[in-house]
Amino acid sequence: MDMRNHDLKEDIREYWSKRSATFDLAFGHRIPPGPELEAWAAAVRDAIGPEPKRVLELACGTGEVTNVLLSLGHEVTALDFSEAMLGVARTKHAGNTRVRFVLADAERTMEPDEAYDAVICRHLVWTLTEPEQALADWIRVLKPGGRLLVFDGDWTQPTRMGRLAGLAVRLIERLIGHDPYYDGAMSEKHADIMRRLPFSDGLTAERLEPLVREAGFVNIAFPSHRSIAMAQRKDADLRNRLRTLFYRRFVLVASRPVDVAS
Template identity: 80%
Template sequence: MPMDARNHHLKEDIREYWSKRSETFDLAFGHRIQPGPELDAWTAAIRGALGEAPRRVLELACGTGEVTNVLLSLGHDVIALDFSEAMLKVAREKHAGNERVRFILADAERTMEPDESYDAIVCRHLVWTLTEPEQALADWFRVLRPGGRLLVFDGNWARPTPIGRLALLAVSAVERFVGHDPHYDGAMSERHQAIMGRLPFGEGLTAERLVPLVEAAGFGDIRLMSHRPIAAAQRRTADLRNRLRTLLYRRFILAASRPSATGGRA
């Protein structure tokens, strides 16, 4: 079967999975960005990568518009796209009336946006789902202006860390007393695993695997930043079960730039 045909069916499975989760997505720990310490940590991470000046930002796989909220709070103008109309419906309702954001239905791997039209691209928990990562990175490079920034928040969701394996046991013990959390990713874990097993990063997305692909796409000034401040902020307001969940997987933040005409950064 040709690659495009395989990807078509996989992408439809991905769309269906996330669309089914749209109504309760913000109830799952780690998806809604809570006001207070967590929002402050996200704001600091994005400001540190994109700078203080307002930018024209393309947000990929925006979901219900949580990272959108952070970007808007920093004064950026945002075009936010997602593959799921159900997710976009929630995001549009959340940001109704805000003229600095526009939501569009589109494929993050082939955005169809004009060349060199954005100052920054931001995505959270998208890269691990890419069916053709090289194609996607080439497209993102294309739509960024020279000097534009790429900012990726992601992690290795296939393999818990050594501490994470212990944390999983502890979560199971907690749930014997408080019951199962129906909104966490595990609520559709069989579908999640079936999708993950068919993806290029199905065995786990790591920064070490991603950096060479980003370099090959033409990006420079690649920096890896710690996700620990965000996780620490989440723990400040979470219950025991969710504090344990912040320990499960290795997460990372990757920032890179499209080289400017003079080879410098914007």
């Protein structure tokens, strides 16, 4: 690892560890049963197929995407490099024999070669300190034909609609008060981390695609994120419905090439 990234990675670990106890209270992190869980499950099913598979989940956090994967019958190895986050996830899924939680770095998983049918992550790629290294590791642990599934977004530049939505949220909060669990609760630390990341000026599908291709992935596609956003809005209050408009989010699906027998 480039030692220049050491302090940054420790700051990232500390930031999310401090948020672990209340992370599920922040809108957009918890995936509640009902329309939202169904939307996430459909997105996963469409990307990697309906049959139970061996899945590596990167940066599992409090185990919300883990729950989606388990609901679909997959066997899951869920890793995170925050022990505090893993503690919440382990408690949430205590007794489930189809999930194994591992303290590990998503950029260097230390998992065996060609061990997984799918590698999945949510809101991880924008935090990578060495994205090329991470992608090389992810294709290494995938079986030939295995799928990479990424849920992420450009968290630096609000859309035009997002800027208007942000103004509306600020007006609402003048009336009802600030939401202490939203990401802005640690905004100075969050902003400091973001400034030091390779994707400090924003992660977009257009920027990620060539990196994924250069890592050796094929069949790269960008399914719509719309169904997830619509499901999030379904039972949300006005403030949180507006928050779904802030940023441009995307889904990426890609495959490790199938080896050709000689």
